[in-house]
Amino acid sequence: MPPSPLIPWRRMLLLATALSALPAHAHDDPAPEEHSEPEWTQSLSLEELLQVELSAPSKRLQKAREAPGVASVVTREQLQRFGWTTLEDILISQPGFFASHDYERNTVGARGLWEGWNNNHLLLLVDGVPMNDNDTAAAFTWDITPLFLVKSVEILRGPASSLYGSSAIHGVIAINTLSSARTLSEGERLEINSEARLRFGSQGTAAVDAVAVTRSRHVSAVVGFQHLRTDGFSYLSYDGSGRTDATGALQRFTIRDNHESDYLFVKLEALEALEGLSLQYHLQDWSYRTGHGWNFWVPDIEEPMRDRRHIAVLRYRSAPGGTLEQEYVFKYQRHEYDNHVRFYPNGALDGRYPSGVTEVFKSAVNELFGRAQLSASLLDGHLSLLGGVEYGTTLYHGDEQHYSNADLSDEEGDYPASETRVLLRPLYAPILDEPFNKAGAYAQLAWSRMLELPLSLTLGLRYDFQFFHYRDPRQPDSPRRYKSYEQLSPRLSLVFLPSSALSLKLQAGRAFRAPSSGELFGTDTWMLDSNVEVLRPERVTTFDLGADWSIRPNLSWRNTLFHSSYDNLIGYSNENALNNLFTQTHAGLESELMAEVDLGRQGRVSAFGSYTYVRLLGGSDPDGVSPSNAGHLTWAPAHLAKAGASYRRERFSLALQGRYQSEVHRREEELLTPSYAAVRPSVVPAWFRFDANARFQLTGWATAELKVTNLLNTRSYLVKTGDFPFDYQMEGRRVFASVEIDL
Numbered sequence: 001m002p003p004s005p006l007i008p009w010r011r012m013l014l015l016a017t018a019l020s021a022l023p024a025h026a027h028d029d030p031a032p033e034e035h036s037e038p039e040w041t042q043s044l045s046l047e048e049l050l051q052v053e054l055s056a057p058s059k060r061l062q063k064a065r066e067a068p069g070v071a072s073v074v075t076r077e078q079l080q081r082f083g084w085t086t087l088e089d090i091l092i093s094q095p096g097f098f099a100s101h102d103y104e105r106n107t108v109g110a111r112g113l114w115e116g117w118n119n120n121h122l123l124l125l126v127d128g129v130p131m132n133d134n135d136t137a138a139a140f141t142w143d144i145t146p147l148f149l150v151k152s153v154e155i156l157r158g159p160a161s162s163l164y165g166s167s168a169i170h171g172v173i174a175i176n177t178l179s180s181a182r183t184l185s186e187g188e189r190l191e192i193n194s195e196a197r198l199r200f201g202s203q204g205t206a207a208v209d210a211v212a213v214t215r216s217r218h219v220s221a222v223v224g225f226q227h228l229r230t231d232g233f234s235y236l237s238y239d240g241s242g243r244t245d246a247t248g249a250l251q252r253f254t255i256r257d258n259h260e261s262d263y264l265f266v267k268l269e270a271l272e273a274l275e276g277l278s279l280q281y282h283l284q285d286w287s288y289r290t291g292h293g294w295n296f297w298v299p300d301i302e303e304p305m306r307d308r309r310h311i312a313v314l315r316y317r318s319a320p321g322g323t324l325e326q327e328y329v330f331k332y333q334r335h336e337y338d339n340h341v342r343f344y345p346n347g348a349l350d351g352r353y354p355s356g357v358t359e360v361f362k363s364a365v366n367e368l369f370g371r372a373q374l375s376a377s378l379l380d381g382h383l384s385l386l387g388g389v390e391y392g393t394t395l396y397h398g399d400e401q402h403y404s405n406a407d408l409s410d411e412e413g414d415y416p417a418s419e420t421r422v423l424l425r426p427l428y429a430p431i432l433d434e435p436f437n438k439a440g441a442y443a444q445l446a447w448s449r450m451l452e453l454p455l456s457l458t459l460g461l462r463y464d465f466q467f468f469h470y471r472d473p474r475q476p477d478s479p480r481r482y483k484s485y486e487q488l489s490p491r492l493s494l495v496f497l498p499s500s501a502l503s504l505k506l507q508a509g510r511a512f513r514a515p516s517s518g519e520l521f522g523t524d525t526w527m528l529d530s531n532v533e534v535l536r537p538e539r540v541t542t543f544d545l546g547a548d549w550s551i552r553p554n555l556s557w558r559n560t561l562f563h564s565s566y567d568n569l570i571g572y573s574n575e576n577a578l579n580n581l582f583t584q585t586h587a588g589l590e591s592e593l594m595a596e597v598d599l600g601r602q603g604r605v606s607a608f609g610s611y612t613y614v615r616l617l618g619g620s621d622p623d624g625v626s627p628s629n630a631g632h633l634t635w636a637p638a639h640l641a642k643a644g645a646s647y648r649r650e651r652f653s654l655a656l657q658g659r660y661q662s663e664v665h666r667r668e669e670e671l672l673t674p675s676y677a678a679v680r681p682s683v684v685p686a687w688f689r690f691d692a693n694a695r696f697q698l699t700g701w702a703t704a705e706l707k708v709t710n711l712l713n714t715r716s717y718l719v720k721t722g723d724f725p726f727d728y729q730m731e732g733r734r735v736f737a738s739v740e741i742d743l
Helices: 009-021 076-082 087-091
Strands: 070-075 097-102 105-110 122-126 150-157 171-177 191-201 205-215 219-230 235-237 253-255 259-270 277-287 305-317 324-344 357-378 383-395 399-406 417-423 436-447 455-470 481-499 502-513 538-552 555-572 578-598 604-620 639-649 652-661 687-697 702-709 734-742
Touching: 070 076, 076 150, 076 639, 076 652, 076 687, 087 105, 087 150, 087 171
Parallel strands: 122 171
Antiparallel strands: 070 150, 097 105, 150 171, 191 205, 191 734, 205 219, 219 259, 235 253, 259 277, 277 305, 305 324, 324 357, 357 383, 357 399, 383 436, 399 417, 436 455, 455 481, 481 502, 502 538, 538 555, 555 578, 578 604, 604 639, 639 652, 652 687, 687 702, 702 734
8 A cells, every 4th residue: 555645634634623613713803904905806807807017928017918928827716716727738728738547647738739658738826836746847727736726727728948947938827826915914813714624526526625724923824734535536548568358358457546646735935024924835746656557457455656846935025016126035945756657467478477566666856946126116017027047856766665576687687587686877877966957048128018019029038058967778887978958949929909908919939848857868767768868858939910809998909829839749659769759830729708797786797718729830850851740630639619607696696607628530550460459449539528616605605516527428538659459548427525614
């Protein structure tokens, strides 16, 4: 069994109850404040929502219509109204994004580009600080990253490396965390606001989360946690082993997805003399199964798989609004692994592995990251200059345990089985005690009302330099080698505002993703395939043309045309070898509509809808040969349609959401094995899924919620790339009931 979770759920439930009860003892009811910020869950009209200022597009506060790029904001109240509990839920409701799956985890693709298990074409920010994994560069968008700490989420679609560096190819997800609304005056006592939620659902799902925000004269604090456990979605499926039954038919096996996770979040913000200084701590702990298996042989025994991340962030940011603003960030991240990966079952490969193959890995990877940034506002705020430098280093000092019951270092001997434990070299032996360095410098000029016209110009440029020494894993005693990657990421954006209701945008930009340590340095392992001598950074060059029109205060329509050229995309070939697989060019349209009707005493109806179309214009493999796909976009849907509506009246709300995804084509080389092609269709069928969420406020401090996902119990699949006999089956109907306490 995996190690016990961070905090047993019964204790967490008691802690949640205690946090929720705090306000009754912490303070007297304070007098209302005229200029206090909106409460956490205040409902905004569509007109108010479109006036919310975002910082992710340019690192300066701007309305989405006026900001460079294509940006949206999702408030905490919207999360609750639609029942969204993960970043994945938010993203797949947005134009352009679609659900993907690889190995045991959900990922998010965008604009016709499928996303693999490392999910590292998105950049995740928390209060402006990058939070992607220090090892795989992954953005953890599934349920191990909860939303209890969220005040709002900003979504920036398209390349953003000119400000943020590596991984910002599909875009940026920027979480703005809860904070105290105000400071207290001399005579006021400590004030605490808290919220707790208990959720139960089908598939043995139970979750509890709680968050408390406190403030005094000198410090503001946010403390929250979540514990989640679920049996997950289990179903029968083929795997990649080719095993057959007595009749010669391919066998099916039970795919299991039971997992647990814990998340602890603490934020301290200094007030008065030290205002602008903050400290955050994140503890993310999760255990999981490997689904179809990391070698696509469904495991025959339970695998203890557990990861844990510690992240501490110290940040200083001067008060906004001054002529010169400054920001300094220091981040420490540690990713701990305790994995027992089952690659082959007992007797696999006609008895070649009598006891199967299990690889055990217990280790940690550390990261240090720093940023210094200055910005200046000139010409009465019409001209803004911003510049900064960043430096990060990944540090690896060896493994506590790394062994197997097969000799995974003996490639020439075809990895023979062993009756005794085989000790393996450190997983990242090439960079043992060698820093893996990344440095970046960026600058941006933003000029509004350019030449006294309703025209805004944003120019950005970033230089990134990744460099490291390493040793050839095949010749560990050889001299150190040196390797580096350089990238230049420009952006140009023009925003024309002929009226307060209409904006026209033209943007060109380039983004990149540098290979991660997990893609470069794996040694004596089947968990990773690495290719330090060959891999090149991925790049995308995108041109966007957009129009954002507020037809009426309660009706908004936005359209974006895009053209994206992707180079050196990294992935696993049919032979499970890691390489720069292909280059391809896409063009497409994203159209989205938002509307709202105020019914007076009868309530309010809000709705959104979007349609995305992506067309493949061309592509080639590393040898310059066009892939055999008959001109179809592969591994991703060409058409996406999404719609949602909500009704709110006094204490009741009902939200409905539907998603359509068109069929997904495969590459012809994925249909080579006749027995596999006989049980898996040549295209992944189109599907439609429908969700519903109802909320009722029982009292002034308690709310009940009923949520149903995949209400119609549609049987649907997500593509499995490669020549295999299966695709990933999506969850059937699930029902959740929850109670929230808000004091």
